[in-house]
Amino acid sequence: MDPENAPCPMGAESAPCPMGAESAPCPMGAESAPWWTRAVVYQVYPRSFQDSDGDGIGDLGGILQRLDHLADLGVDVLWLSPIYPSPQADNGYDISDYQDVDPLFGSLAQLDELIAALHRRGMKLVMDLVVNHTSDEHPWFEESRASRTSPKRDWYWWRPPRRGMAGGDPGAEPTNWQSFFSGPMWDYDEPSGEYYLHLFDRRQPDLNWENPEVRHAVYSMMRWWLDRGVDGFRMDVINMISKDVAADGHLHDGPPLHGSALGDGSASYLCGPRIHEFLQEMHREVFAGRDAALLTVGEMPGVTVEQARLFTDPGRAEVDMVFQFEHVGLDQGSSKWDLRPLRMRDLKASLGRWQAGLADVGWNSLYWDNHDQPRAVSRFGDDSPAFRRDSATCLATLLHLHRGTPYVYQGQEIGMANYPFASVDDFRDIESVNHFGTAMVAGQDPIAVLAAMRRMSRDNARTPVQWDDTEHAGFTLGTPWLPVNPDHGEWNAAAQRKDDTSVLAHYRRLIALRHENPVVALGDFAMLLPDHEHVYAFTRTLGREVLLVVCNLSRTTYRLADLLPQALDARLVLGNLPDEDAELLRPWEARVLSTWSRPDGRARGGTHARDRSAGPRLRTDGQCPAGYTTGTGRGRERPTGTRARRTPCAARHPCS
Ligand code: ISL
DSSP states (O other): OOGGGOOOSOOTTOOOOOTTOTTSOOOTTTTTOOGGGGOOEEEEOGGGTOOSSSSSSOOHHHHHHTHHHHHHHTOSEEEEOOOSSOOOTTTTSSOSOTTSOOTTTOOHHHHHHHHHHHHHTTOEEEEEEOOSBOOTTSHHHHHHHHOTTOTTGGGBOEEOOSTTSOTTSTTOSSSOBBOTTSSBSEEEEGGGTEEEEOSSOTTSOBBOTTSHHHHHHHHHHHHHHHHHTOOEEEETTGGGSSOOBOTTSOBOOOOBOTTSSSBOOHHHHSSOTTHHHHHHHHIIIIITTTGGGOEEEEEOTTOOHHHHHHHHOGGGOSOSEEEOOGGGGTTBSSSTTSBOOOOHHHHHHHHHHHHHHTSSSOOBEEOSOOTTSOOHHHHTSOOSTTTHHHHHHHHHHHHHTSSSEEEEETTGGGTOOOOOOOSGGGOOOHHHHHHHHHHHHTTOOHHHHHHHHHHHOTHHHHSOOOOSSSTTTTSOSSOOSSOOOGGGGTSOHHHHHTOTTSHHHHHHHHHHHHHHOHHHHHOEEEEEOTTOSSEEEEEEEETTEEEEEEEEOSSOOEEHHHHOGGGGGSEEEEESSOSOOTTEEOTTOEEEEEOOBOTTSOBSSOOOTTOOOSSOBOOTTSOOOTTEEEOOSTTTSSOSSSSOOSOBEEEOOOOO
């Protein structure tokens, strides 16, 4: 084999050596990096993705119809939000049977079909694993609540009323913890005279992971799914499964919450005393021996960087990556409904700390949107007509150029925005509905409560995907369970597919860039301009390749020479605005620049920044420069701007 074109010795699922490494050895890490370091995950919230049977609710048949959209985007993994049988109190995050598919969404046979169809296209399927709690209609819970002596009584958290108080009296709950979805975390079961614990809604009772029978039932169910062909799990609130319980079974009150009779119990259930033990046991029982091809993601509200290092240190065998919440909590005060302006300095400090904290050990997920968050273009971007496309692509560039695994939430890739909710009757989400009820009982101003819900409700993320400009946006032929955003005439996938300057086209290029260029996946991160109030800039460095990423998160134009003079000499790898003025950073402009550092520290090549390519261009004699060959890889032909000019060259693999 021609040593210049030999792949790096990275095993079956290997990445090429970093472009620009030339004849240098592959930098440490690139050889052994797991496949998911250069993967992009796409989240499907099935009820809102695509309906195939006209009942107004998305389903597996619908997902099967839209797989070309995912393949065209270039994503590697589909994370499927819950499709299991469920009373749908929390849209499937309340499971009543872990080993089947709800008829609302289709059948197990269709799920098998989905697994096969994804695998044929080179994609993987990650299932949502919701095992902190079940539905109150799960047979385990029904058996558990049947009597105090039920063999499954201890599968859940049952406790008597507070000492000296009668069950059902205000304040008689075993602890003062406030639920994520309003009200106390305990519900009184009159027939048995005890309370059961639910961190979320009362229809989502918490499983007792202290009980080994519970753990082994869960592990057995997980093995069953892996044997069926699924490629891993996104584990819902997995850092809440271990509770801090005293030897005598006592659970502790938390500090009182301002303006509430309830308290904050998080110290008792976030990353509890046995959490690492449980995850290591799960790894041994479920993943050991087959983990290299799988993806395991721990959704962990409240996790710190230090804890995340422990959870994702490969040597400890727990999970591959965390899904953390710090950056999406920066625009809030005492609760998600208490909105504050996002300060850029705080965002940089947070994301920068996560980049630094997981630089040598561990791995993070990168996301703005998911099914629990309002739409990022409305929240962190600018969804006014003039800036919606530019801010959506700017935010995407910022995120996808960080180190970590990016997640695209359905509709984000076409710049879907928040929904113009008119009244409280428009909301369906249990969190929003419960919040409104509690706020009204507490005497809050309904106008103000509604204003916060309009901006922060999870229903913003759950309106149907806008496929085209027809009546229900191509989502359903029936009546959609949640209305389609009225902006779908202009903002839809069909229109963007034809437009090389669209948000969709930009996502395609970002995803291709991560696949092609290991500096995007593995490069070291360094934050620049930490105090600038609008411009977010950083470098990614791998071997001798340096990418400089500059994003203007504002409507103000800046002179690059004043901020980052080094950007003027650099070559544009990918930008989100037309190629006009190298010196000005326009409103919501994002640029990924290559400075191609040489051992002498000088920028390489001196190609003008307007040359949009992922590698050097053909020389005037039609040849690539030394060390390069005409690119043929996926997306290589036009990976960057909207106006490809000359054929770009790709690095030859320098390792032998
Ligand atoms: O949605 C939230 C805030 O609005 C979060 O607090 C959210 O509840 C938390 O991130 C946990 O989310 C996960 O578990 C919930 C479920 O409702 C969410 O959809 C899920 O992502 C309970 O299963």
